[in-house]
Amino acid sequence: MALKRKADFDLPENPASTVKPRLETPCDLAYPILSRPPRSSPAFQRPSQLLTFSYTPSRTLEFTDSALRYFASPPRNADLGYAYDRWIRRPEERGRLDGLLHAWTRVKRDMKREHEAAASKTSWKAPDVGVVSWRGVMTKILTAPYEERDGWELNVMTLGGTMYFEEHLSEDRLREKNDMEPRHRLQSYYGYAFESYCTSSDPNQRQDSESDATGWSGDVDTNVQWCSVAKTKLGDTRLIIGGEVDCVRGKYSGGTDNFVELKTSLAIRGAHDEAKFEKKLLKFYFQSFLLGVPEIFVGFRKPSGHLTTTQSFQTIQIPRLVRGKPGAWDPLICLDWGSKFLSFLQDTVKSGSQRDVWRLKFVPKVGVTAVVLDEIGVRDVEAGEDRVGFLPRWYWDDHVGTGEEVGKGINEKAAGANKFAIAAGWQL
Numbered sequence: 001m002a003l004k005r006k007a008d009f010d011l012p013e014n015p016a017s018t019v020k021p022r023l024e025t026p027c028d029l030a031y032p033i034l035s036r037p038p039r040s041s042p043a044f045q046r047p048s049q050l051l052t053f054s055y056t057p058s059r060t061l062e063f064t065d066s067a068l069r070y071f072a073s074p075p076r077n078a079d080l081g082y083a084y085d086r087w088i089r090r091p092e093e094r095g096r097l098d099g100l101l102h103a104w105t106r107v108k109r110d111m112k113r114e115h116e117a118a119a120s121k122t123s124w125k126a127p128d129v130g131v132v133s134w135r136g137v138m139t140k141i142l143t144a145p146y147e148e149r150d151g152w153e154l155n156v157m158t159l160g161g162t163m164y165f166e167e168h169l170s171e172d173r174l175r176e177k178n179d180m181e182p183r184h185r186l187q188s189y190y191g192y193a194f195e196s197y198c199t200s201s202d203p204n205q206r207q208d209s210e211s212d213a214t215g216w217s218g219d220v221d222t223n224v225q226w227c228s229v230a231k232t233k234l235g236d237t238r239l240i241i242g243g244e245v246d247c248v249r250g251k252y253s254g255g256t257d258n259f260v261e262l263k264t265s266l267a268i269r270g271a272h273d274e275a276k277f278e279k280k281l282l283k284f285y286f287q288s289f290l291l292g293v294p295e296i297f298v299g300f301r302k303p304s305g306h307l308t309t310t311q312s313f314q315t316i317q318i319p320r321l322v323r324g325k326p327g328a329w330d331p332l333i334c335l336d337w338g339s340k341f342l343s344f345l346q347d348t349v350k351s352g353s354q355r356d357v358w359r360l361k362f363v364p365k366v367g368v369t370a371v372v373l374d375e376i377g378v379r380d381v382e383a384g385e386d387r388v389g390f391l392p393r394w395y396w397d398d399h400v401g402t403g404e405e406v407g408k409g410i411n412e413k414a415a416g417a418n419k420f421a422i423a424a425g426w427q428l
């Protein structure tokens with residue numbers, strides 16, 4: 001995904017913002033009390049896929065499934081350090097929303113066309129969406145109640161009642177992420193190498209031409225990604241979420257039913273490791289849950305990077321696996337918190353102007369604060385690019401210039417290439 005979660009190893013606590021708040025008193029949302037589960041939690045609607053797209057090796061976004069991969073069993077004892085020196089590594093970037101905005105624009109364009117083709121008497125109105133965000137950001141928000149170490153910051157803008165989230169990464173933080181310690185870099189590579197061992201570009205089986213004797217299906221290029229965009233709803237808030245999908249099991253039918261998330265983790269050697277793994281399952285769970293990915297295939301490895309065992313988890317069963325265990329967590333606490341977080345933000349940001357950029361700061365065990373950025377802060381977010389805040393200018397112009405006009409996308413020539421119509425039932 002354009003936006004990756006922080007790995008367990010690579011973070012200073014509570015990344016410092018370099019930007020001065022304009023407000024004297026920031027707005028606050030206090031941390032939830034973990035020992036007091038909510039009596040009822042907001043409903044989370046099953047995600048429904050709207051569209052898929054691919055990033056090519058040159059990092060071009062196209063509305064095709066060229067980057068789609070199919071699941072293949074990895075070989076025993078696979079060496080996850082294999083071909084490390086050939087890794088084509090996409091540099092860490094700011095968590096821009098551009099790819100998702102292109103996809104969302106395209107979805108709306110197609111909906112508008114359908115509406116017009118149906119010769120409906122009512123005029124076209126864009127869907128009433130509360131949030132547009134990458135899945136990684138939503139995962140951070142929902143898992144915050146159990147986050148004990150890593151703070152994060154978001155930039156938030158609102159246009160026509162829709163909030164847009166971008167993870168805020170300062171220049172210093174970006175530099176840090178790009179200059180990862182060699183050991184951490186290698187550990188990060190293990191996860192990608194696992195993806196190569198577990199996937200194939202052929203839905204039926206590995207072809208000799210694409211996998212060598214080791215089961216390796218091709219060198220890692222982290223520019224290439226296959227992404228899914230889904231609509232869902234938390235409480236009363238409709239969400240548009242985009243994220244990377246690692247592979248599908250069997251043939252791709254156009255839905256999320258056979259999506260598979262691939263994960264690696266250190267082999268479990270005792271009760272302490274088990275509790276640690278169960279904590280990690282919280283992130284695995286929400287990461288997949290948010291896009292409707294039903295299966296998480298975990299490769300356990302030795303510290304040396306050799307695979308020991310694998311295990312497949314059904315996403316929806318994960319909360320039951322951890323219930324009552326030492327590393328237990330309760331997804332209802334997360335959903336309740338997530339819903340309060342969104343309401344808090346909606347109430348906070350509605351006061352200002354459309355050009356306002358809010359900086360949300362999450363501090364583990366404390367809560368979140370929101371401040372509106374001053375001019376210098378906004379300039380820092382724009383980073384000299386053609387943007388209004390973090391939104392690309394073309395997107396801003398589409399919405400502010402002409403209301404909810406849609407139709408400006410990229411790769412329009414590939415219009416016929418995307419096989420999937422918009423999911424039925426998008427009635428708002």
Ligand code: A3P
Pocket residue numbers: 004005006007010187188189190191192194244246262263264265
């Ligand atoms: P693991 O999750 O198996 O460790 P994802 O599973 O989210 O699709 O990410 C694929 C891999 O990218 C991860 O595999 C991990 O190796 C690497 N990765 C993800 N986020 C990272 C980060 N912030 N820093 C370093 N590596 C990261």
Ligand code: MG
Pocket residue numbers: 246261262263
């Ligand atoms: Mg993965």
